[in-house]
Amino acid sequence: MNTASFLFNSRRPLLMAALAAAVGACTAKDSSDNPLADRPSGALPVETLTVSHAPAVPSVITRRTPAKVIINLETREVRKRLADGVEYTFWTFGGSVPGPMLRVRAGDEVEFHLNNHPDNKMPHNIDLHAVTGPGGGAASSFTAPGHSSQFTFAALNPGLYVYHCATAPVGMHIANGMYGLILVEPKEGLPKVDREFYIFQSEFYTAGRYGAAGLQSFDMEKALHEDPDYVVFNGSVGALIGDHALKAKVGETVRMFVGNGGPNLISSFHVIGEIFDNVHTEGGTLANQHNVQTTLVPAGGAAFLDMKLEAPGTFILVDHSIFRAFNKGALGMLTVEGAANPIVYSGKENDAVYLPEGGAIQNIAPDSAELVETALPREALLARGKTVFTANCAACHQLAGEGIPGAFPPLAKSDFLMANKERAIGVVLNGLSGGIVVNGQKYNGVMPSLALRAGDIAAVLSYIRMNFGNNATDLVTLDEVRKIRAATAPKTSAPPPNGAAAAAKK
Numbered sequence: 001m002n003t004a005s006f007l008f009n010s011r012r013p014l015l016m017a018a019l020a021a022a023v024g025a026c027t028a029k030d031s032s033d034n035p036l037a038d039r040p041s042g043a044l045p046v047e048t049l050t051v052s053h054a055p056a057v058p059s060v061i062t063r064r065t066p067a068k069v070i071i072n073l074e075t076r077e078v079r080k081r082l083a084d085g086v087e088y089t090f091w092t093f094g095g096s097v098p099g100p101m102l103r104v105r106a107g108d109e110v111e112f113h114l115n116n117h118p119d120n121k122m123p124h125n126i127d128l129h130a131v132t133g134p135g136g137g138a139a140s141s142f143t144a145p146g147h148s149s150q151f152t153f154a155a156l157n158p159g160l161y162v163y164h165c166a167t168a169p170v171g172m173h174i175a176n177g178m179y180g181l182i183l184v185e186p187k188e189g190l191p192k193v194d195r196e197f198y199i200f201q202s203e204f205y206t207a208g209r210y211g212a213a214g215l216q217s218f219d220m221e222k223a224l225h226e227d228p229d230y231v232v233f234n235g236s237v238g239a240l241i242g243d244h245a246l247k248a249k250v251g252e253t254v255r256m257f258v259g260n261g262g263p264n265l266i267s268s269f270h271v272i273g274e275i276f277d278n279v280h281t282e283g284g285t286l287a288n289q290h291n292v293q294t295t296l297v298p299a300g301g302a303a304f305l306d307m308k309l310e311a312p313g314t315f316i317l318v319d320h321s322i323f324r325a326f327n328k329g330a331l332g333m334l335t336v337e338g339a340a341n342p343i344v345y346s347g348k349e350n351d352a353v354y355l356p357e358g359g360a361i362q363n364i365a366p367d368s369a370e371l372v373e374t375a376l377p378r379e380a381l382l383a384r385g386k387t388v389f390t391a392n393c394a395a396c397h398q399l400a401g402e403g404i405p406g407a408f409p410p411l412a413k414s415d416f417l418m419a420n421k422e423r424a425i426g427v428v429l430n431g432l433s434g435g436i437v438v439n440g441q442k443y444n445g446v447m448p449s450l451a452l453r454a455g456d457i458a459a460v461l462s463y464i465r466m467n468f469g470n471n472a473t474d475l476v477t478l479d480e481v482r483k484i485r486a487a488t489a490p491k492t493s494a495p496p497p498n499g500a501a502a503a504a505k506k
């Protein structure tokens with residue numbers, strides 16, 4: 001091999017000395033293990049890595065010889081969506097959370113450039129777990145805003161690695177979104193699959209609780225107690241849902257590169273309705289497990305797995321610490337298209353009344369959720385109203401109900417709200433559009449129907465009519481909401497356009 005000439009040609013004696021030690025340790029094992037063994041004596045061919053943002057994965061490496069790979073990564077502090085109506089100032093690699101996935105080949109020489117955008121307020125650096133060297137690169141990459149750092153490392157060990165910022169306070173830089181994955185492909189490459197996806201779990205600790213609207217700041221107390229408000233895949237609630245769902249076809253094999261930035265929690269990664277055929281536990285090169293339901297992804301760690309898709313449908317990605325999935329955001333979707341395969345999965349074959357011997361006949365009304373709703377006592381109703389308001393209304397009407405001139409009418413001191421209780425119930429039940437006048441100001445927007453339960457509507461209206469400078473003394477009761485609902489419910493499944501608006505203005 002030609003490690004010597006590679007080392008002595010280098011312009012970076014210190015790093016290369018560290019490298020020499022690492023290479024020495026490596027050759028001591030077995031020369032065929034040495035990832036630098038096939039380095040040519042001359043200069044390596046140079047390529048610049050094109051980065052791709054999650055859930056996209058950079059293309060498979062087809063070359064079978066080492067290269068010098070140049071990576072440019074920019075740190076950006078950006079205000080973006082964390083959930084509907086909720087924003088956060090994320091600190092990012094490449095402007096996104098997670099940062100882009102990086103892909104190199106074992107034996108490559110990687111020239112890394114970390115560029116800290118001049119608009120940023122913080123210094124940043126990068127610790128790549130794929131690096132053999134002090135701080136995984138952090139020691140050489142501390143970069144002030146408006147500056148750029150460069151260091152070079154050899155990709156000695158194949159595997160899937162997390163990278164993250166390690167600037168003090170480290171916890172805060174990670175909590176704000178500074179992480180991503182780097183794959184060091186084994187020399188021979190990975191087994192071929194039809195599609196690859198990049199999924200990254202992490203938590204956010206916000207001043208307001210889950211769903212609280214507006215720009216949220218980082219909450220150090222909650223971070224210390226490891227009690228996040230949000231646990232998400234790919235940086236926000238819903239990043240892998242609906243139009244953003246991962247897509248594949250029946251008969252294909254898919255691979256998921258799953259990282260976990262923490263900063264605190266371990267992920268119990270699971271895909272509802274699928275079984276992982278092969279799992280590379282902890283991101284190692286060995287597919288050491290087959291037929292796995294849930295795999296652990298440690299904080300600051302990764303795993304990758306593949307599965308063949310035999311049946312169509314929507315498969316839900318979750319952290320199976322299940323409140324995180326359904327109440328904190330750790331939920332994604334894989335939509336698989338194709339013909340049904342009744343041998344693999346039949347679909348529902350029969351739906352019959354189940355009458356256990358001796359049991360009473362059960363009558364389950366279609367709106368069974370409604371049946372269990374009971375009227376709440378005054379204090380509980382108002383407390384619930386506040387929660388419903390923060391989660392559902394404040395995004396438009398603002399936290400103190402002050403509204404936004406020209407766009408969202410005020411609920412605070414609103415003559416429109418207070419003039420007619422039944423009409424107000426109708427607005428929240430069915431939405432409103434077509435233009436109204438509130439406190440002498442014209443508004444012509446769309447208030448959506450939010451599909452709230454009757455109890456939540458009673459609660460939120462009781463709350464806003466008694467707060468924000470409104471002077472109601474009576475509550476809005478569950479019965480009143482039910483009555484208006486029965487009177488205004490659309491007769492067909494398609495709601496009449498502006499039906500409520502017309503009713504509201506008469």
Ligand code: HEC
Pocket residue numbers: 388389392393394395396397407408409410411414416417418424427428432433434435436438443444445446447448450460461464
């Ligand atoms: C997506 C934005 C949006 C959300 C969310 C929203 N509203 Fe509205 N709301 C509007 C708009 C826009 C109007 C005015 C509609 C028009 O111009 O016809 C309105 C009108 C109203 C009105 C009548 C006008 C007034 O100021 O008194 C009430 C009452 C009201 N909304 C209550 C609520 C409540 C309660 C919630 C939460 C359960 C809510 N809204 C959620 C946008 C929103």
Ligand SMILES: [Cu+2]
Pocket residue numbers: 091122123124125165166167173178
């Ligand atoms: Cu940082």
